[in-house]
Amino acid sequence: MASADNESTEIRCQERSKGGLAYEVILADPVTDTPPKRPTSPKSTSAENIEEKLKAAEERRMSLEANKMAALAAKMSKIEEASRKKDEQANTFILQTREALEQKMETHVEKREAYINDLKAKLKDHLESVEKTRLSLEQQTNEVKSAVEEKLKTAAAQRDENIKKMLERLREHEDHVERVRNGMQEKITQLESQIQQKLDLAQQRREEMEREQLEKLRNHERRAEMVRQNKERLSSQSEEQHTASSG
Incomplete structure (x- = not known):
C-alpha cells in the first residue's frame, strides 16, 4: 500500500507457529524498489494498525500457548x-x-x-x-x-x-x-x-x-x-x- 509520502509499503504475513501469525513490513525505496502503485483507500492499514495486529496476534499466540501448557499440566496432574x-x-x-x-x-x-x-x-x-x-x-x-x-x-x-x-x-x-x-x-x-x-x-x-x-x-x-x-x-x-x- 502507498502512504501519504508516496513511499511503497509491502506487508508480508508468515505463520511462525501453530496458532500465531508474524507480520513483516518492508518499506521500498522509491527509486530502486518501487512496486506498482495501488489505488489509495481511506480504509488503508496504517503502521499503528499493523502494530496493533501484531500485538493481537502475539497475544493470541501467548494465550494458545498458555492454554496448551494448562491442558498439559492438567493431564500430567491426572496421570500423577x-x-x-x-x-x-x-x-x-x-x-x-x-x-x-x-x-x-x-x-x-x-x-x-x-x-x-x-x-x-x-x-x-x-x-x-x-x-x-x-x-x-x-x-x-x-x-x-x-x-x-x-x-x-x-x-x-x-x-x-x-x-x-x-x-x-x-x-x-x-x-x-x-x-x-x-x-x-x-x-x-x-x-x-x-x-x-x-x-x-x-x-x-x-x-x-x-x-x-x-x-x-x-x-x-x-x-x-x-x-x-x-x-x-x-x-x-x-x-x-x-x-x-x-x-
Whole structure:
C-alpha cells in the first residue's frame, strides 16, 4: 500500500507457529524498489494498525500457548494422581496379602501344634494302657508262682506231676506275655512311624503354602514395578512434548 509520502509499503504475513501469525513490513525505496502503485483507500492499514495486529496476534499466540501448557499440566496432574492411587492400591494389597499370609501361618502353626499335642496325648494314654497291662501280667505271673510254691508245699504226693504241669502252664503263660509285649511294642513302633509321617506331611504342606504365597507376592511386585515404569515413561514423554512445544 502507498502512504501519504508516496513511499511503497509491502506487508508480508508468515505463520511462525501453530496458532500465531508474524507480520513483516518492508518499506521500498522509491527509486530502486518501487512496486506498482495501488489505488489509495481511506480504509488503508496504517503502521499503528499493523502494530496493533501484531500485538493481537502475539497475544493470541501467548494465550494458545498458555492454554496448551494448562491442558498439559492438567493431564500430567491426572496421570500423577492415577499413578499415586495405583501405588497406594498396590501397597495396600501387598500389606493385606502379607498380613493374611502371616495370619494363615499362625493359624496353621496353632492347628499343627494342637494336632501334635493330641497325638502325644493319645500316645501317652496308649503307653499307660500298655504299662497297666504289663503290670497286670506280672501280677498274674507272681500269683501263679506263689500258687505253685504253695501247692508244692501242700501236695507232696503229687509234687512231681503237679510241678511239671504248673511249670508247663507257667512257661505257656510267660510265652503268652512275651507275645503280647512284642505285639504291643510293634503297635507302638507303627504308631510312632504314622505320627512322624503325618508331621512330615504337615511340614511339606506348610512349605508349599509359603512358596505359593511368596510367588503371588513376587508377581504382584513385578506388576507394581511395570506400573511404575509406565508412569516414568509417560512422564518422560510428556516432558519431551513440553520441551518440543516450548522450542
